[in-house]
Amino acid sequence: MNAPARIPGANRTLTDELIERRSNAFSRGMSPGQPVFASKAKNSELWDVEGRRYIDFGGGIAVLNTGHRHPKVMKRVYDQLERYTHTCLMVTPYEPAVQLAEKLNEIAPMSGPKKTMLVTTGAEAVENAIKIARAATGRSDVVVFSGAFHGRTLLAMAMTGKVVPYKTKFGPFPPGIWRVPYPIEHKGFSVDDTFDALQWLFKTDADPKAVAAIVVEPVQGEGGFYVAPPQFLRRLRELCDEHGILLIADEIQTGFGRTGKWFAMEHFGVEPDLVTTAKSLAGGFPLAAVVGKAAIMDAPEPGGLGGTYAGNPVACAAALGVVEAFETENLLEKSLKQGELITKRLRSIRRRRQGRPIGDIRGLGGMTAFELVTEHGGGEPDAAAAKALSADCLERGLMILTCGVFGETVRLLAPLTIQPKVMKEGLDILEEALLNPKG
Numbered sequence: 001m002n003a004p005a006r007i008p009g010a011n012r013t014l015t016d017e018l019i020e021r022r023s024n025a026f027s028r029g030m031s032p033g034q035p036v037f038a039s040k041a042k043n044s045e046l047w048d049v050e051g052r053r054y055i056d057f058g059g060g061i062a063v064l065n066t067g068h069r070h071p072k073v074m075k076r077v078y079d080q081l082e083r084y085t086h087t088c089l090m091v092t093p094y095e096p097a098v099q100l101a102e103k104l105n106e107i108a109p110m111s112g113p114k115k116t117m118l119v120t121t122g123a124e125a126v127e128n129a130i131k132i133a134r135a136a137t138g139r140s141d142v143v144v145f146s147g148a149f150h151g152r153t154l155l156a157m158a159m160t161g162k163v164v165p166y167k168t169k170f171g172p173f174p175p176g177i178w179r180v181p182y183p184i185e186h187k188g189f190s191v192d193d194t195f196d197a198l199q200w201l202f203k204t205d206a207d208p209k210a211v212a213a214i215v216v217e218p219v220q221g222e223g224g225f226y227v228a229p230p231q232f233l234r235r236l237r238e239l240c241d242e243h244g245i246l247l248i249a250d251e252i253q254t255g256f257g258r259t260g261k262w263f264a265m266e267h268f269g270v271e272p273d274l275v276t277t278a279k280s281l282a283g284g285f286p287l288a289a290v291v292g293k294a295a296i297m298d299a300p301e302p303g304g305l306g307g308t309y310a311g312n313p314v315a316c317a318a319a320l321g322v323v324e325a326f327e328t329e330n331l332l333e334k335s336l337k338q339g340e341l342i343t344k345r346l347r348s349i350r351r352r353r354q355g356r357p358i359g360d361i362r363g364l365g366g367m368t369a370f371e372l373v374t375e376h377g378g379g380e381p382d383a384a385a386a387k388a389l390s391a392d393c394l395e396r397g398l399m400i401l402t403c404g405v406f407g408e409t410v411r412l413l414a415p416l417t418i419q420p421k422v423m424k425e426g427l428d429i430l431e432e433a434l435l436n437p438k439g
């Protein structure tokens with residue numbers, strides 16, 4: 001990678017200067033991110049202010065299934081910018097939002113009549129799903145899972161199942177949030193363990209008749225890309241039906257085509273009552289949605305849902321561009337192919353038992369991840385190795401993200417639109433950094 005340019009007359013780079021200004025200007029609560037300041041980006045490539053090029057396998061945390069500035073997204077955005085950028089959906093509505101809601105109702109993973117509500121961020125979608133579930137059931141409580149990530153606002157944070165850094169110093173948390181283990185066989189939690197814990201919970205702490213919803217990620221995202229065992233989701237559906245509890249699928253990370261279906265729940269043949277989506281929904285513009293069975297979605301009183309920027313017209317136009325890209329470029333199928341390609345490559349690297357030891361490799365379609373462990377063939381998580389790998393890859397021109405309750409997991413979220421030669425280049429860098437580590 002080229003050496004960055006020095007600032008004329010100073011012994012440091014523009015990046016050094018921006019790091020210092022950023023750290024002075026921002027709360028330290030906002031993670032500093034990587035030492036790369038973006039200058040421009042296109043599809044799967046990003047250039048920083050020094051002119052260095054990176055291949056982006058992180059997608060700004062799972063937002064870029066259609067890549068940076070997809071032409072179909074940008075065309076709709078530019079057209080929309082020429083017309084109006086804000087009127088407030090609840091004051092002066094507009095067609096792009098209606099068209100998007102109709103499309104979401106068509107593709108959401110449940111049968112029967114459906115309705116949508118739009119907001120701006122994933123956490124807002126989660127919070128609104130809970131409001132809707134409470135209004136529909138007349139109940140208050142919520143059951144969630146260890147390792148879950150549902151957002152950073154107060155209720156969504158309380159629902160999140162990872163303490164550091166998301167919950168540290170931020171308590172007390174709202175009452176009525178109950179947690180049981182997510183079934184992860186190789187971490188010692190079976191599906192039966194989860195259901196035993198639920199039965200205990202319903203006997204000892206939470207009256208199931210007070211539970212409005214169980215919220216589940218069909219593949220845990222921040223928690224480590226753990227794919228739900230199909231029988232876990234099937235049994236959850238049965239349990240919800242038995243007790244009149246709503247099943248909410250949080251598909252903010254798994255949704256919008258990442259796993260090779262519009263929504264990951266489709267892989268399991270289990271219908272949730274409500275689904276949340278955000279991130280890749282609008283290809284880089286802030287937009288989120290709750291979609292669900294019409295009777296449930298209509299439970300809140302008029303005016304009870306919304307927000308000043310809810311369903312911003314530019315973001316809705318972008319989302320329609322994302323839908324068009326998926327439908328005309330075979331992106332769902334490309335997700336499945338991407339998953340197969342990456343998994344095969346990672347398995348062959350692991351077989352060599354050289355360099356940084358790889359543990360479990362997992363995923364669903366193009367939502368893939370692998371663990372770094374302390375020794376070849378072992379299972380002890382190695383968060384330091386995952387962090388070092390990420391820094392090493394960055395140095396070599398590839399952006400990857402870590403995740404996982406133990407910080408040992410590396411997730412790979414290349415755009416589904418990535419050109420094969422760039423994908424190969426990215427995987428070659430990853431392989432080199434795994435087999436011949438620097439740093």
Ligand SMILES: Cc1ncc(COP(=O)(O)O)c(C=O)c1O
Pocket residue numbers: 061121122123124126149150151152217221222250251252253254278279
């Ligand atoms: C499953 C899930 N739910 C909710 C959220 C919160 O979304 P946002 O950061 O847009 O508020 C995230 C973000 O990573 C997520 O992965």
